[in-house]
Amino acid sequence: MELRQLRYFVRTKDLGSFTEASRSLNITQSTLSQQVKQLEEELGVLLFDRFGKRITVTEAGELFYQFAAESLKKANDGAVLLRDLNDMNTGTLKIGVTYGLRNLFTAVLIKFSEAFPGISVRAVFGTSDELMEKVRSYELDLALVFFGEPDQESLAYDTLFSSPMALVCADDSRFKGNKAVSLKDIAGLPLAIATKEYSADHFFLRLFRKHRLEPDFKMEINDISAVLDLVRTGRWYSIMVEITVRESSLHTVPIKEKNLLRKAAFVRLAGAYEKKAAKEFTAQLRKQLPELI
Incomplete structure (x- = not known):
């Protein structure tokens, strides 16, 4: 039994797919499947049930996962500890x-x-x-x-530390200088946001849904700097964690609703x-x- 095989098994179980696990590990799917199969043969049990391209972890796999994950952590800890001897x-x-x-x-x-x-x-x-x-x-x-x-x-x-979510606007915005702005007001603005994969976006999207509001997402870009450049034009607004914008030429306006801290x-x-x-x-x-x- 090799640490490599344990790592392959744990990654496959975590992602629930040989395809995703092989991509994450930067190896071919056939190599991954072969190594997991060898591990199963050594253990004498099936760790996964295979249904075409779909897999599910077996009861034995669930039990073995805890051992495998702990073994990987201890092996990693030992290697790190030895390297730390270099002071x-x-x-x-x-x-x-x-x-x-x-x-x-x-x-x-x-x-x-x-x-x-x-x-x-x-x-x-x-x-x-x-x-x-x-x-x-x-x-x-x-x-x-x-x-x-x-x-x-x-x-x-x-x-x-904690930082509040805030409306981000340009220097000539009508909201500049406001003490606060509501989510209802924000929902009616043309918004440019970092794509919904960003955790902050998930956070405020849930808030909009909670208040039964439909925000007007005009631009979705997976780069914060690009979003800030759009806001500087004055044509769009955004919502971000306040500290993200602090050193820019833009302005932030607090949001009235409570518990908007990240x-x-x-x-x-x-x-x-x-x-x-x-x-x-x-x-x-x-x-x-x-x-x-």
Whole structure:
């Protein structure tokens, strides 16, 4: 039994598809199927029932999954622990950053690299949901994300601060200077938003539905900078986490409805060994946080 086979099995079970798992692992589907089949033969049980292209995990697979996931975590912890013996002179920190916190991340990264020049940083930008999934699959050491409430027991959340959702408008907007704006008012505006894959978008879309409002989405773009450029023209508005827009030439107007806060946090795998580099990066961010928000 090899760790590679355990990783393949766990990824397939998590995604529920050989096709999706092979794509995620960057291997061919035939290689993945063969390795899982060899694991099943060694164990003497079927881990998956196959129905054409569809698979379901068996009872044996459900039981074995807990062992496999724990084994992978312990093997990863052991490897990280040994690498940490280098005492921050070498190593790599793999960190994910949600788009709205990129400026915060960059400021901290500069100071961190000055303090620990021997540490290489591999940064990945993505949506909060995507990044949390990468943490769960051991692709990232930690991720800097926005969230509403913790919803994954497998992750540990280190909350940094909260920031409200706000209407984003141009300098000449009629809303500039308003103390607040309602969701009803926003629903009638031409909106340019980051695509609905962004967690913040999921958050306020649910709010619109809760208030039985139909927002007017004129533009949906999977890039926050492009959305902000559209808003600067004065033809469109947007809704974002307030801190995302703070250093731009645009204006934000608070939304009247309550509980429109998004929390920024570092997330990592719960119960896993935490790299010294990850601890130091988190500490550096907390040290700089008062001057950055």
